[in-house]
Amino acid sequence: MTQALASLPIIDIAPYLEAERNPTKCQSTSDALHNACVEYGFFYLDISRFIDPSEPEELTRLAREFFTLPQxxxxxxxxxxxxxxRGYQRLKQNVTNGKADNHEGIDFYKPVEKPDKSKPVWGENQWPDIPGFKHKYEQWIEKMKKLGLIVMEAMSVGLKMTTEEWLELRAQVDESFWVMRIIGYPPLPTDDDGFSCGAHKDYGCLTFLYADPTRSALQVFLRQPGTTASALDGLPTEHGTEEGMWINADPVPNCVVCNIGEMWEIWTNGLYKSTLHRVLHRGSxxxxxxFFEPNFTANVVPLRAALRLLTSQDKESSSNDKQTYKPVVYGDFLLRKVGTNFALDGKGKYD
Structure with missing residues (x-):
């Protein structure tokens, strides 16, 4: 099966940006988000009414300026x-599934009170000494934080949450312990196997990805029972025993690629599933x-609304006798993941 057989849905968030929202249009957007999360775990989010296209283009220019600096x-x-x-990582310093990734990057996290660089993720962000870099990226961060809350609200409607339930969920993400990465893909060494980043699932809440126009780089694994994915371009299939196929998630103008992480899988008790994806190297x-994440102290537990939906799908059971996902405190979960982020101890982010 090839990636030409399917594509991700495109969802316009504009109805939720209106000063006076149209309930019918908002419901349509929320239903589309719900269906995309159930079927794919990935979708394109049209944010043409939310940003100026020149903004991410300028961010890309600044990224290029940094990554072309002397080592x-x-x-x-x-x-x-x-x-x-927090900070810059060299080519192959980031590791996925025990294998070094063919990219370099800079990671930023939500600033914390009383930073202490001896504690994981509790240090201070490090910014390149390039005019306008910090200011432009901080503007983008603020917009993505707002977008995260907008999408979360729209998803709450798709899950048929009550107003009270939405406010409870919002209180778990209103101080999002966000993460932003800037990633550069230089020319590959001759001993590579074609991957920029191996197959993995995101472990947080929502990912908003802006990518340059490079095609056939990001690939998403679509679960489809009865379908066997073959090796693509001589690359390993990387999906274990799951049945399905890899498709390309090429950049779409005025859109970011959005996907859900493991926290949404817990919130929905498996109704929404975090999806495998990978990046193939297609040139620089x-x-x-x-990454719009829960608050550091958020206690992530299955939502009552999700349990109701699951129960309605299985009339013979109730939410009380379904096996539920175990609650996690997001900060604890994050620290376990980040503890194996980089090739400092021989392990990697998703080990």
């Missing part, structure tokens, strides 16, 4: 100068993913 300049904001989470390119 010694980039190393000045290396991870080792802070908490081994740049990507800016923003």
């Amino acid at each position: 010694e300049e980039k190393d000045k904001i290396g991870l080792e100068h802070q908490d081994y989470a 390119s740049y990507r800016i993913p923003f």
Whole structure:
């Protein structure tokens, strides 16, 4: 099966941006989000009414300027100068599934009170000394934080949550412990196997990915019982025993690629599932993913609304006798993941 057989849905968030919302249009957007999360775990989000296209283009220009600096300049904001989470990582320093990734990047996290670089993720962000870099990216961060809350609200409607239930959920994400990455993909060494980043699932809440126009790079694994994915371009299939196929999630103008992470899988007790995805190397390119996450102290538990929906799908059972996902405190979950983020101890982010 090839990636030409399917594509991700495109969902317009504009109805939720109106000063006076049209309930019918908002419901249509929420239903589309719900269906996309059930079927794919991935979708394109049309944000043409939310951003100016020149904004991410400028971010890409600034990223290119940084990644073309001499190595010694980039190393000045290396991870080792802070908490081994915030800052620059060299080519192959990031690891997925025990294998070094063919990209370099800079990671930023939500600023914390009383930073302490001896504690994981509790240091200070390190910014390149490039005019306008910090200001432009901080503007993008603020917009993505707002977008995260908008999409969360729209998803709550798709799940048929009550107003009270939505406000309870909102209180778990209103101080999002967000993460932003700036990723550069330089020319590959001759001993590579074609991957920029191996197959993985995101472990947070919502990912908003802006990518340059490079095609056939991001691939998403669509679960389809009875379908056997074959090796693509001589690359490993990477999906274990799951049945389905890999499709391309090529950039779409005025859209970000959005996917749900493991926290949404817990919130919905498996109704929404975090989806495998990977990045193939298709030449030098740049990507800016923003991870809208729960609050650091959020206690993530299956939502009553999701349990009601699951029960309605199985009339013979009730939400009380279904096996539910175990609650997790997001900060604890994050620390376990980040503890194996980089090739500092021989392990990687998703080990």
